[in-house]
Amino acid sequence: MSRINIIGSGISGLSAACFAAKKGHEVHVFEKNATIGGRTRQYTEQGFMFDMGPSWYWMPDIFERFYQNFGHTTSDFYNLVKLDPGFRIYFGAGDLIDVPADPAQLEQVFEQTEPGSAVKLRKFLSDAEFKYREGMLNLAFKPGNSWMEFATPTILKAALKMNLFTPMSRHVRQYFKNPRLITLMEFPVIFLGAMPDRIPALYSMMNHAALTQGTFYPMGGMFGIIDSMHKIAVENGVEFHTSSEVRQICTTGGKARGVDTDRGMYLSDTVIASGDYHHTESKLLVPEHRNYTVQSWDKRVFAPGCLIFYVGINKLLPELQHHNLFFDTDFDRHSREIYERPAWPGAPLFYVCCPSRTDTSVAPEGHENLFVLMPIATGLPDDPDTIAFYYDLLISRIERVAGVTIRDHVVYKKSYCTRDFINDYHAFRGNAYGLANTLMQTAVLKPSMTNKKIPNLFYAGQLTVPGPGLPPGLISGEIAAALAEKQLN
Numbered sequence: 223m224s225r226i227n228i229i230g231s232g233i234s235g236l237s238a239a240c241f242a243a244k245k246g247h248e249v250h251v252f253e254k255n256a257t258i259g260g261r262t263r264q265y266t267e268q269g270f271m272f273d274m275g276p277s278w279y280w281m282p283d284i285f286e287r288f289y290q291n292f293g294h295t296t297s298d299f300y301n302l303v304k305l306d307p308g309f310r311i312y313f314g315a316g317d318l319i320d321v322p323a324d325p326a327q328l329e330q331v332f333e334q335t336e337p338g339s340a341v342k343l344r345k346f347l348s349d350a351e352f353k354y355r356e357g358m359l360n361l362a363f364k365p366g367n368s369w370m371e372f373a374t375p376t377i378l379k380a381a382l383k384m385n386l387f388t389p390m391s392r393h394v395r396q397y398f399k400n401p402r403l404i405t406l407m408e409f410p411v412i413f414l415g416a417m418p419d420r421i422p423a424l425y426s427m428m429n430h431a432a433l434t435q436g437t438f439y440p441m442g443g444m445f446g447i448i449d450s451m452h453k454i455a456v457e458n459g460v461e462f463h464t465s466s467e468v469r470q471i472c473t474t475g476g477k478a479r480g481v482d483t484d485r486g487m488y489l490s491d492t493v494i495a496s497g498d499y500h501h502t503e504s505k506l507l508v509p510e511h512r513n514y515t516v517q518s519w520d521k522r523v524f525a526p527g528c529l530i531f532y533v534g535i536n537k538l539l540p541e542l543q544h545h546n547l548f549f550d551t552d553f554d555r556h557s558r559e560i561y562e563r564p565a566w567p568g569a570p571l572f573y574v575c576c577p578s579r580t581d582t583s584v585a586p587e588g589h590e591n592l593f594v595l596m597p598i599a600t601g602l603p604d605d606p607d608t609i610a611f612y613y614d615l616l617i618s619r620i621e622r623v624a625g626v627t628i629r630d631h632v633v634y635k636k637s638y639c640t641r642d643f644i645n646d647y648h649a650f651r652g653n654a655y656g657l658a659n660t661l662m663q664t665a666v667l668k669p670s671m672t673n674k675k676i677p678n679l680f681y682a683g684q685l686t687v688p689g690p691g692l693p694p695g696l697i698s699g700e701i702a703a704a705l706a707e708k709q710l711n
């Protein structure tokens with residue numbers, strides 16, 4: 223039995239902890255915050271329970287696979303419901319598409335919007351399913367330490383069909399002409415942190431997740447995922463140390479010897495760092511032990527940051543769905559303000575989650591729980607006046623576009639932005655979602671999971687393989703634990 227120290231209790235750190243403990247090791251998880259979960263934390267205020275980050279539960283098979291590794295199934299922990307409609311897109315005031323869960327109904331929506339598009343949708347989604355099977359169920363589990371991992375006849379043959387060099391925007395336009403359908407089909411890759419013209423069409427696998435598998439919700443809230451992983455970790459003997467910031471990864475003789483925390487030094491045989499990669503490298507390691515220079519991070523393409531409002535409303539809002547995308551302004555303009563000329567957006571796109579439409583437990587009776595998210599460029603200064611300006615702007619847009627009155631019914635509100643991401647997670651420039659999944663930041667080209675100078679130090683999390691999102695976080699932790707295991711043997 224060896225001792226493994228894990229830095230960070232987000233989904234990737236928890237996953238690594240569960241897998242390492244299952245192998246019989248003594249595992250300690252160190253978390254700087256008072257509560258576990260990282261970006262997937264939850265808080266309760268005035269009877270409202272807010273999930274602080276993720277709200278879309280996609281790829282239920284990846285979660286189920288995780289639970290089965292530990293002799294469990296999803297329903298041991300929460301009631302997973304499929305949302306129908308999966309989500310709503312607003313294109314203007316009262317002008318919307320509800321995306322049905324049922325494939326036949328989805329085809330009808332396509333056909334009504336663009337005659338002849340139902341057949342094309344079927345072809346598009348069949349291609350997307352192929353990519354999902356190869357990408358998420360096979361390639362995503364490779365540590366990405368060398369291109370040789372991908373040099374098998376099956377993978378090379380599949381790679382030819384993966385559209386690695388076609389941008390998602392062109393791929394979508396090869397099938398659809400109607401601007402609404404184009405927006406609907408491009409939307410899922412926005413999760414990957416770059417515009418569809420920068421994301422390889424490999425990631426149309428996200429359309430398989432969004433449109434074929436569907437959008438799910440764990441009753442009780444997304445934190446149920448973290449809670450379930452915590453239970454599995456404790457079942458397997460993992461020890462948690464909250465309010466325990468790691469200040470240094472201690473090394474001697476070219477090996478990691480443990481971590482120095484606010485509460486003292488903890489020795490170990492292996493360290494897995496699952497906090498933000500840039501912070502781990504630049505603050506917890508001396509320069510000669512880093513994989514990347516501080517300057518090289520400036521050349522990386524980061525996924526956006528965001529401004530979030532957690533809002534409590536003292537009436538019901540049947541006009542809203544669980545997931546509502548306000549795409550009633552110019553997509554290109556907002557994306558240029560995120561990626562090309564970083565600035566606070568003039569006419570932003572944004573997203574509103576109203577989980578209390580599905581789950582009455584997340585708001586007091588007769589109330590609604592709103593999570594309003596606007597993507598922004600990383601590193602923007604978030605002074606109170608700017609935040610107040612966008613609160614007004616977004617509330618007015620929700621009222622006008624969805625045809626509701628909410629301003630006078632707000633009984634609770636709290637904002638969360640750049641400085642909070644930096645303070646809470648040591649996020650580089652306050653990024654929310656890690657690195658963008660551009661071609662040049664895919665697989666081996668992502669920051670490495672292995673420290674090249676310290677053989678018993680590994681990385682997990684959204685800045686390394688396979689990337690941002692909850693399912694990739696589960697996979698990242700599993701790979702990191704496997705790398706650690708291999709090194710220990």
Ligand SMILES: Cc1cc2nc3c(=O)[nH]c(=O)nc-3n(C[C@H](O)[C@H](O)[C@H](O)COP(=O)(O)OP(=O)(O)OC[C@H]3O[C@@H](n4cnc5c(N)ncnc54)[C@H](O)[C@@H]3O)c2cc1C
Nearest residue numbers: 230232233234254260261276277278468497683684691692
């Ligand atoms: C607003 C938002 C919305 C999102 N929406 C979705 C969604 O709908 N669906 C989806 O699948 N994904 C979504 N994501 C992405 C997903 O939440 C993340 O990719 C994932 O949670 C990242 O997990 P992680 O383990 O890599 O990092 P984190 O969750 O950030 O965990 C890292 C942990 O390390 C801790 N830490 C850092 N440094 C130290 C240190 N020195 N000592 C001790 N602890 C330290 C941090 O406090 C943190 O708890 C969203 C993310 C955000 C921010």
